[in-house]
Amino acid sequence: RKEVEQDPGPFNVPEGATVAFNCTYSNSASQSFFWYRQDCRKEPKLLMSVYSSGNEDGRFTAQLNRASQYISLLIRDSKLSDSATYLCAGSSGGYNKLIFGAGTRLAVHP
Amino acid sequence: DGGITQSPKYLFRKEGQNVTLSCEQNLNHDAMYWYRQDPGQGLRLIYYSQIVNDFQKGDIAEGYSVSREKKESFPLTVTSAQKNPTAFYLCASSGRVPPPDSPLHFGNGTRLTVT
Numbered sequence: 001r002k003e004v005e006q007d008p009g010p011f012n013v014p015e016g017a018t019v020a021f022n023c024t025y026s027n028s029a030s031q032s033f034f035w036y037r038q039d040c041r042k043e044p045k046l047l048m049s050v051y052s053s054g055n056e057d058g059r060f061t062a063q064l065n066r067a068s069q070y071i072s073l074l075i076r077d078s079k080l081s082d083s084a085t086y087l088c089a090g091s092s093g094g095y096n097k098l099i100f101g102a103g104t105r106l107a108v109h110p
Numbered sequence: 111d112g113g114i115t116q117s118p119k120y121l122f123r124k125e126g127q128n129v130t131l132s133c134e135q136n137l138n139h140d141a142m143y144w145y146r147q148d149p150g151q152g153l154r155l156i157y158y159s160q161i162v163n164d165f166q167k168g169d170i171a172e173g174y175s176v177s178r179e180k181k182e183s184f185p186l187t188v189t190s191a192q193k194n195p196t197a198f199y200l201c202a203s204s205g206r207v208p209p210p211d212s213p214l215h216f217g218n219g220t221r222l223t224v225t
Binding site for chain 1: 151
């Protein structure tokens with residue numbers, strides 16, 4: 001079983017839709033979690049950290065469920081520019097060693 | 111501007127040749143990392159270094175070597191022993207603070223093609 005797993009998608013949604021991605025992790029000792037956005041043939045860029053109490057940044061909301069060992073990302077009012085691959089990452093085996101999921105592809109259409 | 115610079119952006123090599131990928135950061139970060147990404151796959155950790163003159167193997171270190179002689183620099187050598195070297199290589203760094211305030215920041219990557 002992979003340490004961090006994501007549904008690869010693609011998620012095809014119309015502009016304005018709300019879409020949610022989940023990411024499960026197997027290492028119960030993981031402490032830190034992040035969502036990254038990766039555009040085609042580019043490097044991943046940090047979208048947001050995921051805090052235990054949940055956190056929001058504009059249209060984006062991240063949640064952590066330690067009991068069920070998953071994190072989620074909710075995108076409200078999707079824009080065409082949100083089309084990208086979203087990678088989740090969790091710490092493993094010590095600080096700042098991050099394990100990444102394979103990514104979930106989002107395609108927002110007019 | 112502070113950042114992580116990887117060079118070159120594209121690299122082509124013949125099979126059997128060693129090749130070194132450059133990664134330099136001016137963020138004053140202690141920790142640096144090398145990841146590899148294959149099409150449709152996530153990032154896999156090759157090597158990481160938390161301090162100068164020290165580094166650890168990641169999940170797929172075979173066929174790779176690194177050095178960390180300076181805080182700013184963490185070059186990766188892809189040796190001829192690496193069976194499938196063609197991939198997108200990403201270097202990253204992070205500060206030496208407890209998570210979750212120290213996510214990784216990535217360079218813009220090097221695409222290596224070996225034929």
